[in-house]
Amino acid sequence: MKRHFYLFLIFMLFVSCEEEVVETVDFRQEMRDFVINISTYAKNYDPGFLIIPQNGNELFTISGDTSGNISEEYLQSIDGVGREDLFYGYSEDNIPTPDLQNQIMRGFLNMAKERNKVILVTDYCNTIQRVNTSYENNAANGYISFAADERELNTIPDYPEEPYNVNEDQITSLSQASNFLYLLNMENYETKEEYIEAIEGTNYDLLITDLFFHDGTSFTQEEVARLRNKENGGTRILLCYLSIGEAEDYRYYWHPDWNSSRPEWMSQENPFWEGNYHIQYWNESWKDIIYGDEHSYIARIIEAGFDGAYLDCIDGFEFFE
Numbered sequence: 001m002k003r004h005f006y007l008f009l010i011f012m013l014f015v016s017c018e019e020e021v022v023e024t025v026d027f028r029q030e031m032r033d034f035v036i037n038i039s040t041y042a043k044n045y046d047p048g049f050l051i052i053p054q055n056g057n058e059l060f061t062i063s064g065d066t067s068g069n070i071s072e073e074y075l076q077s078i079d080g081v082g083r084e085d086l087f088y089g090y091s092e093d094n095i096p097t098p099d100l101q102n103q104i105m106r107g108f109l110n111m112a113k114e115r116n117k118v119i120l121v122t123d124y125c126n127t128i129q130r131v132n133t134s135y136e137n138n139a140a141n142g143y144i145s146f147a148a149d150e151r152e153l154n155t156i157p158d159y160p161e162e163p164y165n166v167n168e169d170q171i172t173s174l175s176q177a178s179n180f181l182y183l184l185n186m187e188n189y190e191t192k193e194e195y196i197e198a199i200e201g202t203n204y205d206l207l208i209t210d211l212f213f214h215d216g217t218s219f220t221q222e223e224v225a226r227l228r229n230k231e232n233g234g235t236r237i238l239l240c241y242l243s244i245g246e247a248e249d250y251r252y253y254w255h256p257d258w259n260s261s262r263p264e265w266m267s268q269e270n271p272f273w274e275g276n277y278h279i280q281y282w283n284e285s286w287k288d289i290i291y292g293d294e295h296s297y298i299a300r301i302i303e304a305g306f307d308g309a310y311l312d313c314i315d316g317f318e319f320f321e
Helices: 002-023 025-043 072-077 099-114 128-140 191-199 222-229 284-290 297-304 313-318
Strands: 049-052 079-083 118-124 144-146 206-209 238-245 246-248 268-269 276-280 308-314
Touching: 002 099, 002 128, 025 072, 025 313, 049 238, 079 099, 099 118, 118 128, 128 238, 144 222, 191 238, 206 297, 222 297, 238 246, 238 297, 276 313, 308 313
Parallel strands: 049 079, 049 308, 079 118, 118 144, 206 238, 238 308
Antiparallel strands: 246 276, 268 276
16 A cells, blocks of 8 residues: 555656646747747758748747737748638638637738738638639738638649639749649649649649658659749749648658657647647757758758748647647
């Protein structure tokens, strides 16, 4: 009985110590620092490389609300801002985002816009009326937008037939883009060639896609160069998707033994996305995977010829909070 009591005390001390360690972590600042360090590394490698975080816009201010003091260092480290569900998709695809949430999100986005950051909005809607409304509302606010007809981002929408504000320009900087395509899941294409030809047949100014095809092979420099070509003779900007707030079990960095024994910095699986795991993004082991040397994810993206990285799961701090 006494032994059980002492074991209980030891257990409670262990839990207390763990909680104390977790509570000393400033989850939001750790994410800010993570993005800042990724940007610093990438721009030392390639000064023109673009860094665009998606969501997690609360990081713009120290307090996390629109009236707080702005984190200038964080905003200076990024070139643009991504935002999902601004007008459609917050609670459900094809459903208007509640006015209060829309207002809060636009408050943050306008902070970045006032500092000359390009705003890329992805709404999830598929009826003609709502697609039109999405493009019109975003344009009225000075944002570039994409109306995704599938949450899985696995299609090139049939409507509109041409991208909003289509043009024949040679797009060489983020500020020149008037529209974009977010095509992340390539499951509907049997081969890389089929996928590349589909992209070459569009006139979007900017493409957000993955470094890897669904068979696990990465796109070569030559293949990435082809993705840059618009059908009408213009060229586009290429951004590569990269999740920095979650680990994905289908990526090259995944160790087979993690399936049975995950590292201490990897937490539970995201219940909404199978194979995605919350991670302690402030851990050095995870940072080493994302940036730091020629074997890192960011280095691979730059080497492949992409113009920038579109960083996802920035709002991973919410899980730990």
